[in-house]
Amino acid sequence: MESEDNQPNINYYIMPYQLNTAVRTLTHGNSYKIKRVRDMAEGEKPREKMIAEGAGALSMAELLAVVLGVGTKREEVFSMASRLLREYGEKAIATQKDPAVMSKELNLPENKACQIVACFELGRRLFQKKPGGLITIRNAAQAYTYLKDMASLKKEQFRGLYLNNHYQLIHDEVISIGTVDASLVQAREVFRPALEYGASAIIIAHNHPSGVLKASREDAEITDTLLAAGKILDVEILDHLIIGPTKYISII
Numbered sequence: 001m002e003s004e005d006n007q008p009n010i011n012y013y014i015m016p017y018q019l020n021t022a023v024r025t026l027t028h029g030n031s032y033k034i035k036r037v038r039d040m041a042e043g044e045k046p047r048e049k050m051i052a053e054g055a056g057a058l059s060m061a062e063l064l065a066v067v068l069g070v071g072t073k074r075e076e077v078f079s080m081a082s083r084l085l086r087e088y089g090e091k092a093i094a095t096q097k098d099p100a101v102m103s104k105e106l107n108l109p110e111n112k113a114c115q116i117v118a119c120f121e122l123g124r125r126l127f128q129k130k131p132g133g134l135i136t137i138r139n140a141a142q143a144y145t146y147l148k149d150m151a152s153l154k155k156e157q158f159r160g161l162y163l164n165n166h167y168q169l170i171h172d173e174v175i176s177i178g179t180v181d182a183s184l185v186q187a188r189e190v191f192r193p194a195l196e197y198g199a200s201a202i203i204i205a206h207n208h209p210s211g212v213l214k215a216s217r218e219d220a221e222i223t224d225t226l227l228a229a230g231k232i233l234d235v236e237i238l239d240h241l242i243i244g245p246t247k248y249i250s251i252i
Contacts, residue, residue, distance in 0.1 A: 016139045017167065017201070017238045036076045037065065046078070060085055067119050068112055084108065084116075089149050089157065092174040094120045105177050134168035137161065140239055140250045143203050150207040150243045158185055158206045162199035163238070171197040175204075185222050187229040194235045202230070205241040213244045215251045223251060 037045055043052060046062040055063065064081035071077035084093060084106055096102050099113035106113070137143050143161065146169070150157060155177055162171040173193045176185060194202055204226065206219075223240045230237045240251050 017137075017203075037078050038076075060090055064116070067115055069115075072109060072112075080108075080112070087153070087155055087177070088174065089153055091146075091149055091172060092157065092159065094123075095172040096174060097121065105174075134170070136167050137163060137169055137203065138167050140241060140248070143205065143239060143241055144243065144248045147205050147241065147243060148248075150205065151245050153207050154209055156206055156209060159204070160190055160193060161203040161205070162194055162197055163201045163203070164198070165200040167201075170199060187225055190226055191229060191233055191235060195233070199235060201236040201238045202226075203239045203241070204237065205239075205243060207243045211245050213242055213247055213249050215242060215249065219251060227252075 042048055046058060046065045049062065050058055050066060058066070061078065061082045064085065065078045068077050068081060071080050075083075087106060088096070088102075093102075093116065097117060099110055099117045102108060102117065103110045103113040135146065137146060146161070147159065150159065157174055158176045160171075160173050160175050161169055162173070164170050171193055175189050190202065190204065193199070204223075219240070219242065223237070226237050226240075237252070242249050242251065
């Protein structure tokens, strides 16, 4: 539904979700030089720092640099690790299970993508949470709390959270990176993980790096298409969040 000025209505109230059980440039154009590992002091290098201080002393970028080992001819390893986390996000890179997708979306050699996917798959298998420890998401505020790492991303990212019939998160997937457009976001890519993981409902979200929290006509078209497809597949679209640097809106 649209308002009189032809803009999609936006729901600012935090309502609990109801499942129908019957059915190198870092920011703002400013360039920053990322220090290369070979230029670091011996105690600052990720592997040496891990040996001396333990893994807990390393940042996410440093840990990822240790996993990658070396970079490529075009990109030094610490620069690569920093870029991957900046463009993909920490939660998203940990949940991506397809190295081919990661390789394509991040312009990354497939062997590097395989290293990252294998690393996080080991973590999942060794430290998989018990069912009672699954994250529960019952409203837009809880969804935003889980997804707010998207606020710092410099590229638009379209993401899906897949829930069981107890509102527990069973899968998190980056569906696309880049401009969110109705012609690019395909319903089959959104619902494929739902069918694969047996999800009863989906929360979709994308970020606006510009900081403008206003739903576009394309946002409304994508939402309407997915709502219609969900009714056919018997998988509910509970919400569509747009995430800005400090706030969010819900457009369902």
